[in-house]
Amino acid sequence: MTIHQPLAVFDLDGTLNRTDLFSVPAHLQALKEFDAPKEVQTREFILSTYGMRWEDCRDTMLPGRDPEAQRQYIRRVSQLEDAAMKTLGRHYDGVPQMLDDLHRAGIQTAVCSNASMRYITAVLKALGLMERIDHIQHLVDGLDKCATLKLLLQRLTPSQAVMVGDRIFDIEAARANHIPSVGCLYGFNPSEAKKADYTVQSVPEITPILLRLLK
Numbered sequence: 001m002t003i004h005q006p007l008a009v010f011d012l013d014g015t016l017n018r019t020d021l022f023s024v025p026a027h028l029q030a031l032k033e034f035d036a037p038k039e040v041q042t043r044e045f046i047l048s049t050y051g052m053r054w055e056d057c058r059d060t061m062l063p064g065r066d067p068e069a070q071r072q073y074i075r076r077v078s079q080l081e082d083a084a085m086k087t088l089g090r091h092y093d094g095v096p097q098m099l100d101d102l103h104r105a106g107i108q109t110a111v112c113s114n115a116s117m118r119y120i121t122a123v124l125k126a127l128g129l130m131e132r133i134d135h136i137q138h139l140v141d142g143l144d145k146c147a148t149l150k151l152l153l154q155r156l157t158p159s160q161a162v163m164v165g166d167r168i169f170d171i172e173a174a175r176a177n178h179i180p181s182v183g184c185l186y187g188f189n190p191s192e193a194k195k196a197d198y199t200v201q202s203v204p205e206i207t208p209i210l211l212r213l214l215k
Contacts (some may be wrong), residue, residue, distance in 0.1 A: 005108050006214035007135075007158035009149065011165030012113040013050045014187030016095050017123050020047060022088040026080035027061070034073050036062055050188045051167035053114045053139060082122060089126040092186065094203035099132040101207050107214050108158065110135035112149050114169065145169040146176035153177055160214050164206060168192040180213055182206060 013019040020043070027046045039045065040061055049057045058070040065073075099109055109132065113120055117138040124130040137152035153161060163174035166187025174181035174196075183196030186203070193199060198209050 001155060002157045003108055004157060004159055005106060007108045007110055007153075007156060007161040008102055008210050008214065009110045009112050009137075009152065009161055009163045010133075011051070011163075011167065011170045011184075012111050012115060012120060012123060014166035014189070015164055015170075015184050016091055016111070016129065017127060018090045018092055019050055020188070021090055022084035023050075023077075023081055025088075026077050026084055029080055030073055030076045031061065033076065034062060034065075034069065047188045051114060051165075051169050053144070054116070055141075078119070081119075085123060085126045089123065091127045091129060092203045095127075095129065096132060098203055098207050099129070102210060103132070105211055105214075107210065108134045108156075110137065110152060110156070112137040112145065112152050112163070112173070114139050114145055114148075145173040149173040149177050153179075162210055162213050164210075165196075166190075166193045168195065171196050182209055 010016055024043050024046050028041060031041045049060055054074055058074050062070050062073055102109055111120055111133050115138065117136065120136055120138055124133055135156060137148050140148055149163065161179045162182060163170055163179055164182040164184065166184040167189050171181045171183060180198065181196040183193030183199045185193050185199050185201050187193060200206050
């Protein structure tokens with residue numbers, strides 16, 4: 001599939017999705033159930049894992065545990081998140097308006113995330129954003145975000161593209177694929193987001209930057 005149109009690529013968690021509202025409680029409950037080390041049973045530690053691939057996240061949450069226990073942990077967190085996001089899930093203020101403004105300007109939208117297609121789809125539906133995202137690039141086993149963003153760009157061949165996110169993974173992916181990056185300082189790691197080519201303090205600030213870069 002090719003679009004040959006400008007493309008705005010968004011990370012999901014900490015960029016469009018206020019993940020912490022439903023995910024932190026889910027992780028805290030699962031960590032307690034699995035008797036995880038006390039030092040990982042904090043909001044701050046959980047937030048630091050957002051944006052990681054699941055294979056890295058489970059090693060961080062349950063260090064030294066056997067692979068089956070780690071897989072069970074991820075499944076349990078997914079169950080708890082799925083239940084919680086339906087009532088607690090929220091997007092950042094201004095996200096629907098931003099996506100609508102981009103579409104009106106002829107710019108396509110995509111999500112490129114280190115998460116499964118199941119999770120991305122569930123979140124977008126819970127937040128009422130599914131119809132506002134044109135393309136999805138999910139995590140591919142064995143690949144990092146630099147590689148999955150490359151897959152997306154190769155598949156769509158946009159005329160221009162920009163990557164928007166809140167973690168170093170997003171910024172590195174943009175640089176590896178030779179496109180500009182926008183860092184969301186309102187997300188989960190502003191110190192990393194500051195390393196982007198452009199930075200924003202809120203969602204509405206994204207629109208004019210993208211309209212300028214993707215004109």
